[in-house]
Amino acid sequence: MVFDVQKETLPRDELETLQLKRLKYLVQKIYHNVPFYKQKFKELGLKPENLKSLFDLRQMPFTEKQDLRNNYPFGMFAVPRESVVRVHASSGTTGKATVVGYTQRDVETWAGLMARSFEAAGATRTDIIHNSYGYGLFTGGLGAHYGAEALGATILPVSGGATKRQVMLMRDFGSTVLCCTPSYSLHLYETALASGISISDLKLRVGIFGAEPWTEEMRQDIQNKLEIKALDIYGLSEIMGPGVGMECIAAQDGLHLWEDHFLPEIIDPDSGEPLPVGEKGELVITTLTKEAQPLLRYRTRDITRLNPVPCRCGRTHYRIERITGRSDDMLIIRGVNVFPSQIESILLETEGLSPHYQLIIDREGGMDTLEVRVEVHESMFSDEIRHLQRLEKKISGHIKEFLGVTAKTTMVEPQGIARSEGKAQRIIDRRKK
Numbered sequence: 358m359v360f361d362v363q364k365e366t367l368p369r370d371e372l373e374t375l376q377l378k379r380l381k382y383l384v385q386k387i388y389h390n391v392p393f394y395k396q397k398f399k400e401l402g403l404k405p406e407n408l409k410s411l412f413d414l415r416q417m418p419f420t421e422k423q424d425l426r427n428n429y430p431f432g433m434f435a436v437p438r439e440s441v442v443r444v445h446a447s448s449g450t451t452g453k454a455t456v457v458g459y460t461q462r463d464v465e466t467w468a469g470l471m472a473r474s475f476e477a478a479g480a481t482r483t484d485i486i487h488n489s490y491g492y493g494l495f496t497g498g499l500g501a502h503y504g505a506e507a508l509g510a511t512i513l514p515v516s517g518g519a520t521k522r523q524v525m526l527m528r529d530f531g532s533t534v535l536c537c538t539p540s541y542s543l544h545l546y547e548t549a550l551a552s553g554i555s556i557s558d559l560k561l562r563v564g565i566f567g568a569e570p571w572t573e574e575m576r577q578d579i580q581n582k583l584e585i586k587a588l589d590i591y592g593l594s595e596i597m598g599p600g601v602g603m604e605c606i607a608a609q610d611g612l613h614l615w616e617d618h619f620l621p622e623i624i625d626p627d628s629g630e631p632l633p634v635g636e637k638g639e640l641v642i643t644t645l646t647k648e649a650q651p652l653l654r655y656r657t658r659d660i661t662r663l664n665p666v667p668c669r670c671g672r673t674h675y676r677i678e679r680i681t682g683r684s685d686d687m688l689i690i691r692g693v694n695v696f697p698s699q700i701e702s703i704l705l706e707t708e709g710l711s712p713h714y715q716l717i718i719d720r721e722g723g724m725d726t727l728e729v730r731v732e733v734h735e736s737m738f739s740d741e742i743r744h745l746q747r748l749e750k751k752i753s754g755h756i757k758e759f760l761g762v763t764a765k766t767t768m769v770e771p772q773g774i775a776r777s778e779g780k781a782q783r784i785i786d787r788r789k790k
Contacts, residue, residue, distance in 0.1 A: 471504020496598030543723025611676030
């Protein structure tokens with residue numbers, strides 16, 4: 358069986374019994390197989406035997422993104438490298454990627470959870486799923502792809518780009534389910550209109566959108582324009598990829614977090630102390646079934662709350678609210694995670710630039726845009742325009758190469774970036790206005 362309806366509707370006490378059983382096994386495994394965790398336990402004076410209940414989880418150490426970078430590339434694996442059949446990765450702050458490994462069983466579990474997510478969205482094996490998530494080291498494309506195959510549906514692995522062609526393929530192939538970022542769905546809509554393709558010519562009935570933040574207002578806009586049900590999906594590469602949580606088509610009211618595989622906590626992002634169910638804070642996730650790279654109390658930095666109220670769809674797993682922000686300074690641009698420090702390191706390595714810059718994020722035609730404004734030194738500003746243009750192109754190229762996001766670079770004169778007596782305003786995000 359690909360997805361397990363019985364597991365999705367477990368009574369709370371049975372679900373927590375399953376979680377504790379899997380958590381005890383996880384703690385034993387990471388303690389004996391991952392030196393990073395053994396050292397963490399030692400520092401806290403803990404051993405696996407200290408975990409006797411789910412409540413005891415709060416004694417255990419957190420895992421942070423920097424821990425994954427510090428153990429690059431394979432230091433967080435809990436199995437021999439030869440047992441890892443796939444590796445995904447995201448860009449790192451200074452060029453080092455955040456690496457995630459999967460055993461064959463991990464890949465099958467992931468496919469099953471994505472199939473479960475598709476099923477929650479109302480998809481069946483009769484659907485044609487148009488997958489515009491990017492393929493490659495990014496987990497989005499392959500995660501949705503394997504899930505669609507596990508569901509038994511027809512998958513169109515179109516990936517990103519070539520938007521005009523994508524609209525044509527959706528029409529010609531009769532796609533019924535669309536997978537992409539919410540902003541890209543609006544770009545597809547505008548491209549369809551510009552190409553003379555009416556929305557009524559498409560057979561789309563549901564969209565599964567993730568990889569970037571979006572509002573309820575944007576959901577309504579998408580639904581009105583594309584004439585579909587727009588659903589939210591949640592995931593992150595470090596935990597698994599897409600399919601950690603999924604909004605159901607029956608309610609469209611929060612994302613069911615698959616608690617038989619992922620144990621959630623909500624903490625105060627400043628103190629790290631657990632918060633009661635229902636309060637808003639930072640989401641922390643422990644993987645309960647990952648083999649290659651299990652993570653204990655991983656700090657996602659995503660801000661949300663757990664909703665314990667049973668959903669009218671019948672699923673008993675807690676729901677999380679739509680992610681409303683982050684407790685760090687990470688930006689999500691067209692589904693790509695970007696830290697200002699990543700761009701700063703590229704700028705500071707470029708001769709002739711000052712350390713004063715701003716990142717301008719906007720939304721044009723439904724798509725996120727990024728402009729990097731940076732001051733040049735006095736000596737550089739007097740150079741020929743052609744030289745500055747070449748430098749702008751070079752920086753944009755480095756950002757694309759190392760971070761995977763398209764950015765426009767604009768050189769400004771010395772003192773052209775406003776100074777602040779307090780914290781410098783590095784980020785201007787106009788998408789929220």
